[in-house]
Amino acid sequence: MKILKGLTVILLFIGGNNKGQEKKSIADIKNPGDDFIKTALIKQLKQGSTFTIDEAGAGLKKIQFETKELEAVAITADELLKSNGFNTLGTDEFNEKIKNIFGRIIDPNSQSIFLYINFFDKCDKQFVMYHNNGVDYEGLFVDKQRKIFTDFYYIPELIEYKKIYPKLNGIENFDVTRKSSINDSDIKIPHWRDIASLNEIRKKNVQTIVARNMFLFNDNKTQYKWLILNDQNFMAALVKTFGYTANTELLKWVIERTKFNKNHPQDYGKLFWTKQCDGSLKLHANTFKVLQKLYLPNDPSENRFILDYIKNYLEYFADFNNKETGISKEDKVKILANIVYFAEQYKYDKRFVSGYGDNSKMMGRLRFFLDQEEVNILQKNNYFNLPKFKEWWDNADYDDYFVEECEYNGTCGPDNRPMNMTEWRKQHPKE
Template identity: 65%
Template sequence: MLLFKNTIMIKRILFFLVVLQVNDFHSQNMAENSESSFLSILKAQLKAGASGEKSETDYPAYQFTLKDLEATESIISKELEDNGYKKPNKEAFSSIINKVFNRIIDPRSESKYLHINFEDKCSKDFKLFKNLNSIDVNPYSTYVFKNELFISNLYSIPEILDYTKDSKLFQYEREAENKNHVAGVKIYYWKDITDLKEQRKKSIKTLIARNQYLFNNNKVQYKWLILNDQNFMASLVKTFGYAGDTDLLKWVIERTKFNKNNPQDYGKLFWIKQCDGSLKLHANTFKVLQKLYLPTDPSENRFILDHIKDYLEYLADFNNKETGVSKEDKVKILANIVYFAEQYKYDKRFVSGYGDNSKMMGRLRFFLDQEEIDLLQKNNYFNLPKFKEWWDNADYDEYFVEECEYNGTCGPDNQPMKITEWRKQHPQK
């Protein structure tokens, strides 16, 4: 009996040894295959060169595939780890991606990446787009690496890894240059880019800063980003509607002015249209504005009400066709903006109310048609506590705005009625 038990035990030990050997062989084989795939991608990129020029027009000399994105994953992960990036757990990572970019990571999906398209934020299509210059122009794309828990642009390997440290790879590129000859095309190789080292350093720094800011709540990296990666940071608010970071929101507000050549840009401070078609108002914007705006402030912030007035007139204009905004949504946006601005008319801190000159509520009364007024009342003035009171009190302001600003009948010899005189003819109900 004892001999029988020992025989069984020996067989089990031999079985486990065989399994361990097979697993070890499998892991080694996988690593070798991964390295082989990485080298083949790198060599293909070195052979194609950094760019081509034909008939004075730049064109891509290399077609990216999913393997190119995969080849950068371990490089980026190592750089992040070496520079102190703390990977969040999967639940926290998914939550932040959803909160910032409004994208849901489906745990049932087998795909390893999400494509975030800055020019079409609602697109769920996975495409490979190389940003020409993610620092100086608005980023076109970034990618979510779901397994390794970070975000990154699509990079060519030489942009994030110094391949020249391997003499064989450097020699391979030189040989490729001698063999590649395309009529009328000047191919620029990675070795010929004089500031490639600086570009690589900037790319890696940007990767570290974005991920540590978003997923590690690193305020030091935030300060670097608003100085060196401004379009990306502004896009978080203006493209994706992220208003969860008060410091970022304040920074975007202070550098955004109303521009009649691009009036929609100012509106992005207050609202976005979500991918399901619904309107999202940025409540935090009004909270930040309340801290920023003082009529007596000598800084540029003293013009905030002027910018709001210009945007109000743009959006409220009867002939204006703001893409994708229903009439009810338009009234809701205007009501919230005007409600913020009108408070200064009643603020006793300011002599004779600077708000008396802006006449925001009267301006709104002038612009809204009867259908829009009905929508305002139907929605109970969007539950803004003092809105109806201020609306009713602004009847004289509406008269003044119409007479003096839009009819143009006011002048040295034609002054509008004083409110006491006007009120005799128009008693409040």
């Protein structure tokens, strides 16, 4: 295959049944899109490299790429995947994967080949024709025709163009300049051939295309290991941005990396819920299942702080004035009820705290924070059908008193101790 003879990474293990197999060369595969890619390459060589230029500081306007350039990237990515043993899914299975992972529905009647997934705003369906920079643009393109996905890359970022197309080398013998919008001066643009790290950039880009597609569509464990070491933002975004929790190993990895941060408190909540593009709430049931396995008695690891993180998030999220992404009050109560229900179970688990159970008083905190309207929502929805919720809610009346007196009113001290449960119960007998 002419366009791929010069790839820095032409050899990748695909794992599984191919262990011990010679790493595959993709140099001899024929590609009917060669002229297509050559045309895109000529344009990009004439424009010069996008590297080493501070476009904002230099006053250079960003250049949109064309659909034909994106098509050239897709052709290259498809051949890369085929050469590495990628198993292309059927149309229905592929469409279902895209829906489950990214929350996007592929319209079978659409004539567009590509679907844009925006990592800054998952609900924004506007087609972005700019190279990712992590600040203004961050997204990927789903190729509905080839049933793969990829970022947009410039052709020199994927292939060794100087070896594959030697007749084009003369293009880079001429200076490339662009006008600054700040002072109308000419800014010299470096050629792609002048980028010292270009080989490493190519290698990373190729590995990223192969690893992402083979992990998500072929469940390739080897590629998963590479991704959590080399593509961590993407992997975390699958869970936190798009609410993809079906892969238990990935979900566990994200949970263990996510701590409550008072400067970014909303980030912790992304483990538990997401607001879908139709405005509905999606609770992540799998998060609670994974947490139950992670939070164990006498655990010396960082997991021992899980209930502390939950308590901190509860205190943050219970304040409805935090303007949390415009969710309804009913959704807010539902989220809190489910999170607290998970945490409260440890109060009754005698494996914890020398046989006396956890003492975080989660349900008592919830009682303290909810106003009467929110309590009514809880009761109207039958405590969201959580089996022991009402029992635990009723049992937490003393915890409500204790939390208010000692933690939020600040009236507890050496000379002012709250009543113990026996004393308090005499004054507040259960109905």
